[in-house]
Structures are given as C-alpha cells and as structure tokens.
Amino acid sequence: MATKSIDAEWKKGSAELLILSLLEGIPRHGYEISKLIEHRSEGGIRFHAASLYPLLYRLEKRGWIQGRWVEKSGQRRRRYYQLTATGVKVLAAQREGWQAFVAAIGRITGVENA
C-alpha cells in the first residue's frame, strides 16, 4: 500500500539516494524536491523542511551536490541544487548498492522483487 506510512528508519536509510536521484540531470529547489518525493511515492514518503534541508546541507558539505541562488524574473530568488561530478559517481554507486541490498532482502524474506 503506497499510502501506508513507511518506516522512518527505511526512509532515513534511503533519503540520500532519493534526493540524489531527483537531482540527476536537473537542478531543483527544496520545496520542489519535497513535493516530488511525496508525489512519486504517492504520499508514502514525506520529507518536511525540518529534515529535508539539513540533509541537503549535509550532501552539499560532502561535495555531492551544489546549491546556488537563482533569481527568475518576477519571482523571489530560490536556492537550486544540482549534482556535482562527485555526486554523479556517488549516485551510481548508491543505486547499485541499493539494488543489491533490496535483492538480498528479497531472497531472505521471500518478498518478490518488483
């Protein structure tokens, strides 16, 4: 059930991967990232500002993403995040790792790997 709340610990474990994936090839601002996560998970996963931004800052500090202020005409300026070269590599590695992890869990628990 997509709408069922997803265990917070799982969310924590996958948060970095989710954000890095959403920034692949396209810069986004924080609010957009949080809306996309909610939307694509059909409400199953939600990130509120209080946990989303600290995560973004952490990724930025590690050098995986980079934020910059962008001003668009008629709008207030917003901070857009995009993947750095390192970020691209980390995303690839994390994807791989995640897939291996999910497969292993599936084998143990008998849960079909969709």
Added chain:
Amino acid sequence: MPDWQQLIREQLASLHLQPEREAEIVEEFAQHAEDRYQELRSGGQEEAEAVRITLEELSDRETLTSGLHGVERREARDRVLPGSGLWRDVRYGFRSLRNSLGFSLVVIAVLGIGIGSNVAMFTVVDAAFLRPLRLPEPERLVQLQETPPSGGSMPVSYPNFVDWQRLSQSFESIAIGGSFEETLRQSGGYERIRVGYVSADFHKTYGVPPAIGRGFAESDDRAGAEPVAILSYRFWQSHFAGDPGVTGRTLQIDDQMWTIVGVAGSFQWHRGGDVFVPIAFGQSKYGLSMRENHSSTGVIARLKPGVSVVQARTEMQQIAAQLAKQYPGANGGNSASVVPLREFMSGGIRQPALLMFGAVGLLLLIACANVAGLLLARAAVRQREIAIRTALGASRLELVRQLLTESLLLALGSALTGLVVARLSFEWLLTVFPAAESLGGIGLDLRVLAFSVAAAGLTAVLFGLAPAIQSTRLNVAQAIRTGGRASRGSSVRGRTRKLLVVGQVAMAVVLSIGAGLLVRSLMAAFQTDPGFRPEHVVAVPIQPPDRKTADLSDNARLLREVTDRLAATPGVLAVGAIDQMPFKNVDSYGDFYRDDRPVPAPAAIPNAMKASATSGYFAAMGIPLLKGRLFVPADGYLPSLPRDLSRVLAYLRTVEMAAVINQTMASRYWPGEDPIGKTFRFGPPSMKGPRVRIIGVVGDSRQHGLDQPIEPQYYFSANLFPILSATIVVRTSREPAEIGSLIRTIVNENQPEAMVTQVETLETMMDRSLAGRRNNVLLLGLFSAIALLLAAFGLYATMAYTVAQRTQEMGLRMALGAAAADVRGLVVREGLVLAGAGVAVGLLAAVVGARVLASMLYGVAATDATTYAGAASLMVAITLAASYVPAWRASRVDPMTALRSE
C-alpha cells in the same frame, strides 16, 4: 500570516550560525513555509488552518536543530572556546530585548531604582550596624557610662573614672576624654577648634598608633607637667599640610602654649577633636576634679582578651555600688553601664536609618514584584512563540538557556542603572544622616551592591524562566491554535500576577501611610507654639577669651555693655543675653532640691535645665513673665574671680541667689503652691550648693526643638552666675547683618580678644532644628511616591494585559448588546477589586508596622485614622486612573473584528 523569517530565525538562534549563513538558511526555510502555506490556501484551507498545518509540518521528529547541528556547527574547537557560545547567546538576547525595547527599558528602570536606592540606604545602615569600626579588634571596645537612678545614662565624672581605672580588672586599658571648643590663635587671626582633653591611654585604648611622633605618656598627664599636644590626623593635614616636621612646633590655644609631640593615626572620635591635650590640664578650667561634675567626658575601654561585655558590666556595677556607698552624696544610687562601642555610636541614627531601610526594602520588593508581573505578562505573550519553537524542535534546555541569558541581561542592565542611582542618592543620604559619617568614613559597599543585584537578578531569572518552565506542560498545538491567548497555564500566571499587584498595592499603602504620618508630624511640629515669638529676632554668639586668668566678672560686664548700647540703638525693641540659647544643641542640667522639705534620697534628686540670662532676654525672645519679677541690679554681681568653678561656687554659697523658673518647673515641683519667694538648693546635697530664691515665673519655651518636649528650667542672673560664652538676642526692625556689625564694633571696643561669630535669625535656627524631620519626610515621601508610581504601573500593566486577553469576550459582550460604559465598568471594577484587596492588606500591615514609627512621630498617633483613610483613598484614586485607560480601550473594541479574530 506569521512572520516566517522571524520564527525560523528564533529557531536557529541556539545554533549560533555565522550571520550570513543563518540568513541564507532563514531565507530558504521561509520560502519553503510560504510555498506550503500558499498551496494550502489555494486548496481551500482557512488562513488559521493553513498556518497551523504549515507550522506542524515544520515540526518533525528528526528535528531541525539536531539535523542542522551536525551539518552547520562550527569546528568542534570553536564550541569549547570559553564564552564563544555564551557570546552568541548574549547577542541573541540583546536582539530579543531590543525587539521589545519599551518592555526592557521599563524593567531596567524599575529594578535599577529598586537596587540603587537599596544599595545607598543599605550602605548607611551597614555603616551604622553591620560594619565593624575601622579600628583594631573593635569588638573589644566598650563605652562606659554612669547610670543615675532615674534611668538613662550620663558622662562619667573624672574622679569616678580614676577609681574605675584603679579597681577594674576586665580591661586591657581604659581612658577618658572630653571635647571642648576653644580658640586657636595664629598669626593670621583666631579660629574655634575642638580640643580633646584625654587621659594618657586614650589613643592606645582605641588602638590607634601615632602617625608620627609619640603618644601621651603617664608623665604628661600630671599636674605640673609640660604642656604637650597631639594633633588629629585631619587637623595635621588641614593646618600643617601633613608636614612630617611638625613635632616640636608650638600651638597657642587661648592663652596656653602647647608643644606638638605627635600626630594621632587616622580615626574619627565621635566627640570630635582637632587637637588632643592631657586631661590634667582641664581639671580646674572645666571643674573636672569635682565628683559631681558629669560634664561632657566619655570613657572608653578595651576588654581583655576572653572577657565578655557581660562580665565587664557585672564587675563595673559592683565597683559603682562600692563607690556609691563610699560617696553617697555624689554617687548615691548611681550604677555603671558597659555597652559595645558600635552600639553606643549608632544610637543617634538607629531609628531613622532602620525605618528608611525598611522603606527601601519595601521599595525593592515592590520593584521585584513589579518586574515579576511584567515578565509573567511577557511570558504569556511569548507562549505562542515558545510553542512554535518547541514544535520546531527547540529543546527545553535551549529555551531555558536563552531565556536565562535574556533575564541575566536585564538584571545586568538594572545593576548598572542601580549603581548610578546609588551613587547619586548616596551623597544625598550622607547629608540626611551626617552622623553616619563619624562611623569611620563610608563609601558604597560592593557586598551591598551584590546583595541587591542578587535579589533583583533572582527575580528576573525566576520569572523570566516562567515561559520555559511552562513550555514543558504546554499543549503545543493548542497554544499555536489559540494564538497565545489564555490557556490553563496562563490562568495560573494570571492569578500570580494579580497576587503580585495586590502585594505591590499593599506595600505602597504602607509606605504612603508612613510618609503621611511623618508629614503630619512635621506639620504639627511647625504649628507647635515654641513659647517665644521668633519673628524679627536676631541671635549673635559672643565668645569671650578663655584665659584661665580671665576675670569672670569681665564677661558679665561685657554683656552688660553690649546689651545697654544695643538697647539705646534706634530700631532695637529689646535685647538680652543667655548662655543656653534655644535650638543651639547646648544643654546644661543642674540638680536642685527644695530646702523647705527633707533632703531627698540621692536617687530622687530632681534635675532641670539651667541657664544664665539677663532680664532683657525674656523680652527679646517674647517669653512672657507670668508671676513675680525679673532680675534687678539688687540681685547681685559676681566679684572679680578667675575662671575656676570651685571658687565661683565658694562665693555663691555666701550669697542668696535669685532665680526665674518656667511654668513647668513651677507646676511640677510646687504644685498648687505659689513658688514666688520659695527657695531651693542648687546642686546635689553633697555639694552643699548655694540657696536660691524664686523671684519670678516665666512662660514655657522649647529649648531643643519644636518637636521636643518642654522641660523644667530655671534661669540665674547673668550678673551673678558666670557666663562662659553667650548669645546676644535682639528683637529689632533692623537687618540682621547691621545688628551683627554693630555688636562686633561694641565688642572690639571693650574686649578685642572676644569673638563674634555668625549672625542668625531665630527663625532660621528653628527651621534648622526641624531639618532632620524634614529630611525624613522628604526621603520617605520620595520612597512612597516611587512606590505609588510603581504600584500604579503594575496595576495598569495587569489591567491592560487582562483587557488584551479578553478582547474577544468584550467584543462578544458588545455584540450581544452591552454598552461601552458596561464594559468600562467591568474593567474598572476588576481593578478596584485588586486594589481593594491590596489596600486592606496594607492597612493591616501599617497598623502592625506603625509601632516602629511611633517614636519618630510628633503630635499625631501612629494609627491616625485621617492618614490611613487618606492613603487608602489615594490608592483607590490611582487605581481608577490606572484602570481607566485599559477600560476605555476595551470599550472601543469593534465587535465584528473581535469575533472575526476568533
């Protein structure tokens, strides 16, 4: 819609981010919150609901602060640097206080006044009671006095001192000293100084070693010794500029040359002494060798180590009893008292100082209660902010730390303000309690400042933390929803605030009653009949030369010359002279007893004020003659005699003296009789003093002050009873200065060595006699005015806050048809209930506390109903004024606005 940026900024405060980084994060978060809010609104949510959801979503179990903490904190070593975190707390605290500048300033002013007045007052009280004398081992110093059977105490006669010194075992050393005004003659003219006639051990007993030169030796204090003098430290500085080569130089005091042998160490003798000389030299001059003569000499002693005051007292009482048996005439019924020097010296200012300290303590309490109320009100206002910050994940510790910093900043500001207030009021206080200065030079005491700041700081911290303490019991969602309006928590706070207001009103009422009673006493004193008519009366003191060889009859002759010449001057209505001028703080008492009755027991010898006056004195003062007559030449003249009291007395025993007595003496000692023609004996029975016949009775006049009781008094003729220093009293239509220069001229022609000092009007002297009382009124009046202001402010703040909390209710009432007047009445009634409770408590407390004041009152009872009613009415009037503005505001609430905001 909330100010998102402000909310986020407060939330981030505890992280102490770099300002520019903080600004970025705040901007980003606020943008996010704004986006979410707009989304909710466009989805059809009501504004309040949209705000609530946005705020709830800003909260997350993985809190913002802990999330950011790991990422954004500065390098670890920065965090352990002492003060770096504190500095940021302080910076944020400043910002927060600046945002509510009015509030902060009021708190700082209120507490500052409380602290400042407290420190200044406490310093004076401390000097009087708490701080040891600045002498070595002051706890071992005691003052010894003789106690007559009639009670009270009196100076020790010199022969008794000599016996005490010989017989007592309790003291390491014991000394006697008397202080007399004499004339220092220098090349540049003359000057009146105080000469201390002291026994050899005087300075040693006090524990003051000589600053230069030597102290007195036993051999200096003997008849026939070389005349040597020791300068006081202050006199050495003022007259010799601290010249270390002063020893060996000479001083001429009156007609005696003294060789300076040393300078005493710096200490203040309460009797005052510019120059000290051995007491042996004062024996004949001041009649000190007579056992009956209790002139102004004080005995000081230093207890042996391990001897208590009680032990010393017991021993001295035994010695006094022994001497009373040995000399029944002079010492019959007399005992001795031993009191710690500190206690003895603080006697004069004890009552007013304690009263003022009580008043200032109340003021500090009022200030604290006031600030507590303000902080509680602010807590209620900040409840929502605290709730939001809690929701956003601020830990209780962080909240407490930040509120604590704010409170401490307020306390610090108050302390600094208090210091300024203290400095300003301290100087002034010293003029009110000049006696405090003789307690060894006082300056503002840091311990005292610490005490007051601690009291104020504790208040600020305790009540400043209220919101943080509340926050743990706070229903976050409810607090956010109600927008900080009354909740269960705030009703407790509301009760506390009301109690604080009641307390303030009660204390203000107590102070106003105190001030009111003192004002009424002052008024009563001003309206008191002094017994003379002071208008157009000028008083001019004359100081004849104090030479031992001076002829006492010359003094009387000089006075006659001056008064005769003045009497013949146009514009002079009456002129006289007296040695005990009223309102000049001089008293001379003399024992007497009726000689038509059995000689009373020594314990029952009556005593009355004694003066030496010319007949013209009574007319000049406007003191009426009620019976008999005044002095005439036939009453006799003093023959040519040197200045030796025993020789004067020997002569007076050979004549019958005439005396005029006052009404009180007549009715007290000759009740129901006509005293004219009756006789009494002057002095105690042992003195076998001269016989005195009463020739007249004059009206009572006040000698010591308008607020002092009338005492029995007898007057001898200035022609017969020697006058050592006199005051010429002139009733005149001329200018005081003219009279002064006229007297100077006459004196110079007749007796160039005599001095004419200041010229004063009797009205000025009377006015000055009430200065102390006026200062008390001023001081307590000031305290009570501040107290009333603070109480009014406390009431106003409470009412205004209550009204603000109940805007909806007021709106609803008015929507349902209540008139504006009804709403106003509702608020004012509430204020009156609070004030009424405070007034009731205050009146009760005043009835209990007025006993403290009773001894300072004059012509008004400590429970004077008019004063009490006045203070109560004043408080009610102030309440009405303080509640009216909030009430008026409440009645102007637009019902629709109030309901919409619900």
